[in-house]
Amino acid sequence: MGVRTWIDSWPVYRQLTGTDPLGRGAAAKSGRSARLTPRVASADRVVKSVCPYCAVGCGQNVYVQDEKVTQIEGDPNSPISRGRLCPKGAASLQLTTGDARGHQVLYRRPHGTEWERLGLDTAMDMIADRVIEARRAGWQWEVDETRTRRTLGIASLGGATLDNEENYLLKKLFTALGAIQIENQARV
Structure with missing residues (x-):
């Protein structure tokens, strides 16, 4: 990278010499950030849902790709939460896809020390x-x-x-x- 290329890519230089003197628009945008895409852009569909953690009922957008949940975010159209989620609600993806989620019925007999799997x-x-x-x-x-x-x-x-x-x-x-x-x- 030459000196001139480096100076042209420097946001302060673009801010001082361009049409964005306050650095709120294109002057502050780097090439890397221009190439970024939202992590939900590849979703096939968005399903509206409600956070399962408390009785507030915050709205959630559940992003689904290939019939698998890929991301869960706050629903900006929700009159309750207006797109915001608490830390537990923001971690809802772990509830649906986390490695620690159990998929079998486990039973421990009285006075037993081991869990055993049972049919539903x-x-x-x-x-x-x-x-x-x-x-x-x-x-x-x-x-x-x-x-x-x-x-x-x-x-x-x-x-x-x-x-x-x-x-x-x-x-x-x-x-x-x-x-x-x-x-x-x-x-x-």
Whole structure:
């Protein structure tokens, strides 16, 4: 690179000699930055979504290429977050594509020291059997001659990683099961 080429590529020189004396436009732009492309430019489509981490409901744009999630960013059209995401929301890509994400049902038997893999159907049957048995064992038709129709054998402690609709459905499920000990961080 010659001296003249180097001077012409120097942003301060371009700023002082060109039409951009404040250095807010072309004078400040380097050749390298002119060649950069957005990391979402190659996406096949953009899917609108909601951040899964809390009950605020920040909007997200999920960029998909070849049926795989490639990037997640804040949705500038969201009236809630206006394109901004908190650090957890900005890391949502790790939730969907991270190496640490489990794809198998893991079960550790009582007093066991090792995890074992179970089929999804087996795990769902185990959960259903345990819910039915806990409801049956803790059912109270009445207490002190007052009709209660409730169970103290089931409780729900939820977090705000689900959206409001999912938390509402969980509340309805546990209420239908007769549980009265229902709490949630999102206070549905």
